[in-house]
């Protein structure tokens with residue numbers, strides 16, 4: 001039998017799989033339903049459903065005497081967020097998240113730029129490995145490793161001593177808010193570890209967005225008289241902005257929600273994640289825990305709305 | 317007078333690819349200079365050397381008498397119309413056109429006016445509010461032209477700017493470009509691989525092959541007196557007569573070029589040279605017929621007015637042409 005046929009329409013082949021594929025080809029909606037059904041159900045019921053349940057919890061309150069949940073609609077729990085002790089937690093977390101995001105973007109941009117514009121072949125592979133490798137090892141292992149690195153007896157102190165620069169570290173640690181007894185129990189330490197852990201989430205989206213900027217736009221800017229700083233400001237940065245915003249969504253929201261890093265490394269003052277953990281665990285105050293976890297959602301919503309208003313997604 | 321662009325033995329090698337190889341040229345101020353050549357012959361690289369995107373491996377470049385090596389593109393008063401336009405996708409057409417003025421610090425109102433004038437010049441008035449994505453290919457090309465011209469550069473570099481346009485728009489743009497160049501008096505360096513375009517627009521043409529200039533001269537020079545077989549072949553399909561064919565005519569030379577339209581059929585006056593051959597193929601090209609004749613292994617193409625009777629395929633015919641229309645080439 002030869003593979004060449006002179007028929008213009010091939011006969012239907014037998015077999016269940018064949019018939020099924022013919023049927024699905026004729027009814028593409030059925031295929032779509034089969035493919036999308038389960039994930040949509042998952043997203044709708046389990047994912048959003050639990051979020052809604054969480055939201056509902058935050059509108060209940062706890063009975064101070066019995067410790068039982070009072071299932072009546074009230075805004076009292078949200079009012080509790082505003083008392084100084086709780087509001088400090090929110091403020092501390094938001095400021096930390098903002099600083100971590102800003103610093104990550106500043107560090108990530110040149111790395112991503114190099115990877116997108118100059119790295120070829122082997123170097124590109126090395127770049128991806130270098131960026132992704134930290135993601136392959138356990139989050140906890142990395143954090144405890146950092147605790148050792150930043151500890152008073154750790155390698156940072158050692159290296160600075162050898163370089164006769166220990167006074168620099170001491171001067172920094174003597175500063176009010178950011179300082180402390182050692183790096184591993186200061187806000188500075190928390191900040192450094194946050195940046196380290198979230199860095200891949202910032203680099204990769206920026207790299208992807210820079211990759212899509214045609215090289216000749218940069219040449220066109222130079223050709224028209226734009227010096228490198230102007231080319232960055234008017235061409236490169238606006239075109240990379242969607243990537244930077246995408247990366248910042250990761251770093252910002254991950255920092256807002258994390259409760260392990262500030263617990264292992266940092267002063268013992270709480271972040272939102274720790275507050276949620278403490279409220280729903282030891283304190284047993286589910287409504288307050290729920291209200292605390294609504295805060296990052298609201299902040300992220302505001303953040304995206306502002307980013308959109310400022311035209312961050314115009315180049316998409 | 318100092319040349320607008322001067323190349324002295326300029327080479328640009330990429331590893332062992334000699335993209336540009338020992339090029340000498342001097343482009344006069346206000347000239348319309350075309351660089352013609354097949355794909356990969358080094359035209360774009362030459363243009364990039366002028367714009368400052370590439371540095372020469374060897375040799376010396378001057379722009380209006382000033383040394384150009386080591387001068388970054390943004391310090392050269394030279395603008396480029398890129399082959400694929402390179403419009404900024406996130407900026408409006410007006411901001412695209414005004415970009416060069418903005419980075420030079422021209423005030424907002426002034427640059428808006430200049431950009432609108434430039435858009436009017438390329439016949440796109442009122443298109444300023446759109447984004448590049450909302451324009452057709454031909455319109456984008458005009459925007460790219462306006463964006464370069466608004467800076468009043470000393471030299472305008474155009475890299476196959478009409479490549480993406482259909483024939484009609486292309487011809488229209490050719491005329492517009494030519495008249496723009498005349499009225500502005502800016503030096504144009506125009507890259508193309510379309511010989512017709514180069515011949516009709518340029519004051520002088522440099523024909524490139526393998527990174528070298530094969531011939532540099534006026535369109536008439538290049539067309540009528542090709543110096544090498546490559547030029548004869550590439551610039552309008554000229555017949556290249558072999559030494560054997562030339563011997564039959566009583567001429568001893570390596571090769572000579574003969575234009576298809578300089579050959580007549582049948583007539584044989586005493587002062588004309590003649591060859592006889594067999595008609596191999598005939599094709600109708602509108603205004604002319606293209607007749608391919610085989611003269612003892614030498615293919616000769618004749619372009620005869622369509623009004624003339626067409627010879628039968630396989631017929632034996634006599635070709636006649638004047639000695640003056642034949643151009644003996646220095647090298648084969």
Ligand SMILES: Nc1ncnc2c1ncn2[C@@H]1O[C@H](COP(=O)(O)OP(=O)(O)OP(=O)(O)O)[C@@H](O)[C@H]1O
Nearest residue numbers: 330333334335354355356357358359360361362509
């Ligand atoms: N950056 C580069 N690295 C390596 N080789 C290059 C580079 N740029 C150009 N070349 C090579 O140099 C030669 C000339 O290229 P160039 O782009 O100047 O040709 P061109 O005449 O403009 O061709 P086309 O008509 O196809 O645009 C080609 O062989 C090309 O492969």
Ligand SMILES: [Mg+2]
Nearest residue numbers: 359360361475
């Ligand atoms: Mg080219």
